[in-house]
Amino acid sequence: MSKFDQDVNYIRALILLSIFKAKSGHPGGSLSSVDFLYFLFDKVLKLKKKDFKNWNRNYFILSKGHCAPALYAVGFIKKFLSFNSLLNLRKIDSNTQGHTDLRKLNWVGASTGSLGQGLSYATGIALGLKSKKVNKKVFVMVGDGEIQEGQVWESLMFSAHYKLDNLIIILDYNKIQSDDFNKNIMNFEPLKDKLISFGMNVQEIDGHNFNQIKNCLLRIKKNKKPNFIISHTIKGKGVTFMENKPQWHGSVKLTFEQIKEALIELNNFEKLRKYL
């Protein structure tokens, strides 16, 4: 197992530990999105805690803000967040709010919890950086259920119109939303065709494959079109009993038996058992 995969397994374990302690939260989408998230923070964004005070930098925004546990766990690894904060997820007076919250943490990019808004907010930042002639990038991750929001398509129209090639939109496409599979709730396929017709550079990758994540980011074009990466993932990835099951979207209370089984599968039970 590569160092990267080991790290991601540990982050998956931390996500579930924090959700277990919180007695609620969204494990499915947190586990599906975390490979890409960690890759961005570890290899691409190059951000240190002090950088978040400046506007002249790269940005990441988690528009699917219910997957905050994944961002918090990555933030802990990158030393933006204390372990204590991670374990206080969703607790009263914590800085790890149920959805990312700028009032509490300046490095989370946007306050979220209403789908579609994070994408527009990120687009605003991309527009602002362009108009200040600053050569920095804005990464924003959206969920598959999220793209059913009309605001998402307003925003894509806008970023194409303003030629925001500094905007990189990542779709964590795990095929499952709150109640059921996307196709049973509201079908949006053929998605790639829609995105191309909206003026995006579109790439499709396996979002759990390190090399594919790396290569798709190397292929980001500066051709006056926004970039859209369809990252195919598995809801609940890494924990067999959660994989591909709508019931693990959230907001769920994990039993002790469940968290134990999950941490064992992720090879982190011994390391983390004292916190259970």
Next chain:
Amino acid sequence: MKSKILEVGKSQYTLRDQFGLSITKLAKKNKKIIVLDADVAGGTGLHRFRKKFPKRFFQCGIAEQNMISLAGGLASLGFIPIVTTFSVFMLRGLEQARLSIAYNNSNVKLVASHPGLDVGPDGGSAQCLEDLAIFRSLPNFRVISPADPNEMDSAVKEIIKFKGPVYMRTGRSEIKKIFTKKYKFKIGKGKIIKKGEDLSIIACGVMVERALVASKKLEKEGIKARVVNMSSIKPIDKDLIIKCAKETKKFIIAEDHNKFGGLGSAVSEVISEFCPIKVKYISVQDEFGISGEPNELAEKFNLDYKAIIKLAKKLNLKK
């Protein structure tokens, strides 16, 4: 006595035109100011800004939700985004105003033209009678409604000085000039613009001029009606309300807005807690408007100076 702040007469500009002029002038010095528009710049008075600062004017198309969230992102880089559309379409981005702006206390100004029955012929669907109530209920938002072009000019400077979210009404119709250039708007402050001790007429926006006319006519009948311009609806000038309540004992609160949640409610919240007195309301009675000229609508919906006079007489008879 000739007042230093009053100068009633014909105005050259509507409130929306004056807003466009004032913000364009201010933007020469303040480079942080940018404008976002949803295809209504001709109607909101921002076409001047577009012409003068094409690179700081961002056309967002008819897509208000994206526009309002976008403004939050731009503000995070230090810009001061002025988001402009008709007030009724601001409601379309209400949840965006809540999370992308109010929640983060973002420095964004939502400047809405076409409020109230003052919209006129476009009809009920376009006449926004709910905006003051709605934006007043969002934490961090300041809500203001200036009464004439000179006050608008002063208000533009003040909302740019203030760091945080503002919802401001301009206005569609031609209105009279009320104030001299000496009149200064302050967030959180109202002003007594005509003296009187029998009752106070607390008004905002287009109702201020009607209140002044009513007060002058009442004077001839021996009723001395104080007129207060309460252009800052949130925060509301608590001290001034208490002072007027103590001194005049009776209020008429007048606004081009539904009876719920706007200026009437804001003033009444202060009165009921600190100084209970007799209050009457001039407002739209929980219904939607219809097409017509603004003056015809004001008469039909009892928002004209005659309605104020009628109500004042009723109040005063019960001395």
